[in-house]
Amino acid sequence: MIIGVPREIKPGENRVAIVPAGVEELTRRGHRVLVEEGAGRGSGILDEEFLSAGAILRKQAEEIYAEADLILKVKEPQPSEYPLLRRGQVVFTYLHLAADRALTVALVERGIVGIAYETIQLPDGSLPLLTPMSEVAGRMSVQVGAQFLEKVHGGRGILLGGVPGVPGAEVVILGGGTVGFNAARIALGMGAHVTVIDSNVPRLRFLEEVLQGNLITVVSNRYNIDRAVRYADLVIGAVLIPGARAPRLVTEEMVRAMKEGSVIVDVAVDQGGCIETVDRATTHDDPVFVKHGVVHYAVANIPGAVPRTSTYALTNCTLPYVLELADKGWKAAVRASRPLALGVNLLEGSVTYEAVARAHDLPYVPLAEAM
Structure with a gap:
């Protein structure tokens, strides 16, 4: 061939x-x-x-x-x-x-004949060709979120891990799959306070068992998401439905209620995004836009960095x-x-x-x- x-x-x-x-x-x-x-x-x-x-x-x-x-x-x-x-x-x-x-x-x-890496699926439900890039994107989402929380990049001026006497950032992760797990792992390692929201209770139980640090797990529903994004400094969208468009979990009304200078990193943007205010993908050359005072990072090929x-x-x-x-x-x-x-x-x-x-x-x- x-x-x-x-x-x-x-x-x-x-x-x-x-x-x-x-x-x-x-x-x-x-x-x-x-x-x-x-x-x-x-x-x-x-x-x-x-x-x-x-x-x-x-x-x-x-x-x-x-x-x-x-x-x-x-x-x-x-x-x-x-x-x-x-x-x-x-x-x-x-x-x-x-x-x-x-x-x-x-x-x-x-x-x-279009064969998509992201929908190849093993009998256990895992996505072997999506997993490695989800691992990279999850880890990078925290890196870029920490960067854009800096005042010089338009953020609130918060150090993700804080220092003695000053608490670290509040990081909210929507989705506890591969992206969410890797994002939580890095955020916790940097000293942040982390909330993971997912609809799968056994998955939340697994995350609590394997991740150490300031971790809170919350069942996904509109009420809990609304409460969480209001106190968040950094929101990471990590929702995936294999092969389908990502559900919009964070509404524009919720974004309006977020703190000025907080940051959203929507890793799901290549599947349409899970944040309503992410109405377009961005690029590495021009990665962010500000809406309702919130910095939005919406690069569709994060691992390309x-x-x-x-x-x-x-x-x-x-x-x-x-x-x-x-x-x-x-x-x-x-x-x-x-x-x-x-x-x-x-x-x-x-x-x-x-x-x-x-x-x-x-x-x-x-x-x-x-x-």
Whole structure:
């Protein structure tokens, strides 16, 4: 199979979808790997490293899209890439279609086979290709929240961990999954007071058992969320419904009641956001906006800020699935693997992931029928 790895062009995105070790494994099995020149530069991977692993370098993305059977990316195709896609071409990447109707319609029209990292799901319910980036985003959410709490960045002027005699910040985390757990771990380690809100009581019990420090766990409902965000200095949105649009848990009215200079970091923005006042995604170049006196950080590719860590963490997990797709062909691989089958969101003009179809009021075709 011919596998193509174009350079990521989303603003602020420096990750790359493969590392030299992955190239070597694919070429050893007889596949051809085309890598766009400079694709790994943002992650500190030189073209020479890809060459020595067996990759074939191409100067332009157009060449890669024209030749490759399977396109590996980190982020969803950008508008300038839509015309390069062709019917039946497999695109394996983070798609996050439920939050973006224009993207969904464009990819349906191109007739690609869209396999989304974020909806590949194991029998235990875990999301193996979302987990590593959720770990990074959760940890980074506290770092950036602490930064924007500084007065020079528009915040209240609070040190997250406080000092003796002066209490640390109040951090409220909406969601106790992978993002929430990692955010809580870092916030507690920095000395903050942390409240985690989740609807899953056994998960809250688990968090109390494994996390040490000033931790409070609260069951999610409108009343409790409203109370919590009023006293929060930093609110982290960490809600996830696999493949679906994130629910809006914090209303604009709640944000109005927050303290001046407090900070919101909506990690769920790539799935539409769980904060009502986050009406747009931001970029690493221009990461925040202020609404009702509250600083909003809404970068949709948070892990892109630490691309070397993120690239290696992601490709450690994606490579086994890439090998399945390449060795067996996508149809046989999907038939043999229920997790991979759950990753298929689009199939040659059909929407095969129900939550995506529902989000955009588009016809849903079960994968078995579409194949």
